[in-house]
Amino acid sequence: MSRSDFPPGYDESRGPLYPPQGGNYPPPPAYGFPAFGGPQPGQPSAPYPTGPNASLFPGQPGGYPPGPYQGQPHSGGPPGAGYPNRPPMPPVMPPIMPSDILSSGDDFAASGSGWDSLSIRHAFIRKVYLILASQLLVTTAIVAVFTFVQPVRNFVQQNQPIYWASYAVYFITHLVLVCCKGPRRKFPWNVLLLSIFTLSLSYMTGSISSYYDTKAVFLALGITAVVCIAVTVFCFQTKVDFTKCQGLFCVLGIVVFVTGIITTIVLSFKYILWLHMLYAAIGAIAFTMFLAYHTQLLIGNRKHSISPEEYVFAALSLYVDIVQIFLFLLQIIGATTK
Template identity: 80%
Template sequence: MSRSDYPPQYDDSHGPPYAPQGGNYPAPPAYGFPAFGGPQPGQPAAPYPTNSNTPLFPSQPGYPPGMYPGPPHPAAGTPGAIYPSQPPMPPIIPRTMPSDVINSGDDFAASGSDWDNLRIRHVFIRKVYLILALQLTVTTAIVAVFTFVEEVKTFVQRNQAIYWASYAVYFITHIVLACCKGPRRKHPWNLILLAIFTLALSYMTGSISSYYDTSAVFLALAITVVVCIAVTVFCFQTKVDFTKCRGLFCVLGIVVFVTGIITVIVLSFKYIYWLHMLYAAIGAIAFTLFLAYDTQLLIGNRKYSISPEEYVFAALNLYVDMIQIFLFLLQIIGSSK
């Protein structure tokens, strides 16, 4: 009989097609797919995807996308570069609303006949929302650049020192504007400090957004716009006075601040998904309530209100509330992508 040109058929009952290798050699890849460590012998190395729709960090069990180091991106330059383990947390700072000032009838609280004049009130509200619109425009533009431009995204993720420097600028300018009456009311220093504060927080917001998919950023932005418009319309129409609950809002601010510190400390050692999501949910709800409170302080027809001279402080509070709502929603939406 002549030998067949075909190889003998494999029978599962005879065991594996090859004997286990001795020593510490790794097992062959299952189903013919190459192992994660690199290409098989004789096969060219596949380039790492660089399109904007591919996340920089592949998923692994137990972690949401983009929350830990992955293979180096070609744009990173040095082979073997490792990205930060997770996106920076949103800025944590206690809300600053001195109770002795707001109770005194001076500075923050409405006094005299200014608030009886509808023209002065309307001019004040328009001025605040004009400043707020400029702040949000700058922040949106920076977030768009950090999200769409791959070179900027890579640079931001590899240079977190700039993020922490902007955090320091944000913290200092926030404290100065919130606690110092002179710089807050003296023109043009109040606008200069507010501009520096806006640029610092915008850079931080863009840095955090660069770690998430474009679709997650757009969805978080859309939900934030809807929430802010709904809260603003509700506060202008409702008879419920949130300014009467200053003690409750003070406790809520302390809870968010302490929870944020605990979350940052815990996540720096071990990532816990449910803790991260719990903190993000608490933050989103809390700053939505803060937005309602600050909006009613702006309106002026409640128990407590802000003086027309404090347009910088009013714009500062509304801006921080909206940015924080966006960042907390981004964490929730981005982790589920």
């Protein structure tokens, strides 16, 4: 039997796995599978495996294209969950009602207090709603700019200290207008303080809106408008007197304020979706009830009413209620549409 009839020995079988091919074809890959990221023989190992596709996608493991979320924060959940800049919580202050702005009576507060004249009552209501319309127009314009103008949107998101500065201005002017009778009733100080208050709260509202999708902002605006119109019409038509429940609304304001502080502290450490949504729902319902209460105080045909000289405070109360309803609805809609 010739030697060719025997199987090749060990020394003879150590040749290349694949024989050389003609036609200038590239040799097949050796062991190590460089196509899957193995190192080439004689080459130092790299921190990321290399392969034939590495020139197409440099810096990627194995030369594969980057994933859809590589290098980006995960965006699961509502705005703020996984984002480098979480939207700040809306400002919440319990509605404060000084005793010197209210008048009361056994039947109607308007009786015998200068409200007998329908012209005085109508003039007061027109003045309050004119001021309120101006405030809402300014706030809507600022929210639109912060939502649609991308450079402004990026600026307010990257400069949150300005938000907290406006929060301080909002807090101080609110306390001055509520607690100080002189500046609240004297022109032009009352109008000046109210303008500063409106601008600060509008900036805060626009900053929060910039973190949400434009669809969520539009839906929140539309629902807020429907709710406010429905509450106003209901208060003008109903015989139910919300002004008799001052103690209940005082407790409700304290509960919303304390709940807001606790929720803000908890969410600053760990985001909990159900807690955020529960707080937003409570806040939206509470400030809807406050809007009904303040509207009936404005009308004057209930047991308690606002004094005719307090048109600035009346406009401030309604304005804060409407803005808070919008912000709470925006949090709910922004989470559900994400």
